[in-house]
Amino acid sequence: MKIGILQTGHAPDELLPTSGDYDRLFQQLLAGHGFTFATYNVVDMEFPESITACDGWLITGSKHGAYEDLPFIAPLEAFIRDVYAADIPLVGICFGHQIVAQALGGKVEKFAGGWAVGRQTYDWNGEQVALNAWHQDQVVTLPADAQIIASNDFCAAAALVYGKHIFTTQPHPEFSAEFIAGLAQHRGTGVVPDPQLAQARENLDMPIDDGHIADQIARFFKDRTVA
Structure with missing residues (x-):
């Protein structure tokens, strides 16, 4: 199965030599599930020729x-x-989560409650899931057919499904502790409040459930289910 990665931003220049760009993070996250990948830098106006150029699509963060x-x-x-409309499977992460909601009639705004940075825990279909996050924007109004499957006190719409068409998450299953540390250094300083950056750094050694969500993403692409 060929997955088209729609890259809507680029990793900080300082992290590219060690971590690669966002497409590489997703290829690593989904390794072992039998996918092949093609990257389209849509942020640079490089779009696929057709929605059928790949079997499924994944929209990155930005x-x-x-x-x-x-x-x-x-x-x-x-x-x-x-x-x-064509019933092709689509996954969106962070910005991808937000742009899908906006495109289908929802609303995204800069959240008055501030930032979520580093390890966060969510009620995910009745189980506790820990993932890394890096966002201030949030989906505040849902599209008509979006269903919430994950949330916490800070982010009510942390993961959404749209029937068997679309699966999106606000947190980043592709972000490792090392990548969060790099973001804190190169994009967080002077932007994210210092106490939150300090807390994110303190939590770098705590486990996250990235593999569990990677399995959900793979299952969605193959079987159209996240259960």
Whole structure:
């Protein structure tokens, strides 16, 4: 199964030599599930020729806001709507989670409650799941057919499913502790409050459930279920 990675941003330049870009993080996350991958840098206006160029699609995170007036936003939203109408499986992570919701009639805004940075825990379909997060924006109004499957006190819509078409998450299963440490150093300083950065660093050695969510993503692509 060929997965098209729609890259909506790039990792910090300082992290590229060791971690690679966002597409590499997802290839590592989903390794062993039998997928092949193609990357499209939609943030740089590199779009697939067709929604059928791949068997499924994955939209990455980004430093940009879904509500920003950027050249790639409108064509990406149109692509999302076309993929949804054609019943092709689509996964969105962080910015991907937000842009899918916005494209299908929801609302995204800069959350008044501030940032979620580093390890967070969620009620995920009745079980406790820990994942790394890095966001201030949130989905605040759901599209009509979106169903919440994960949440916590800070983020009510932490993971959504849209029938058997779409699966999206606000936290980042692809972000390792090392990557969070790099973000804290190169994108967090002066932007995220210092106490939150300190807490994120203190939690770097705590376990996360990235493999569990990777299995859910793989299962969704193959079987259209996250159960």
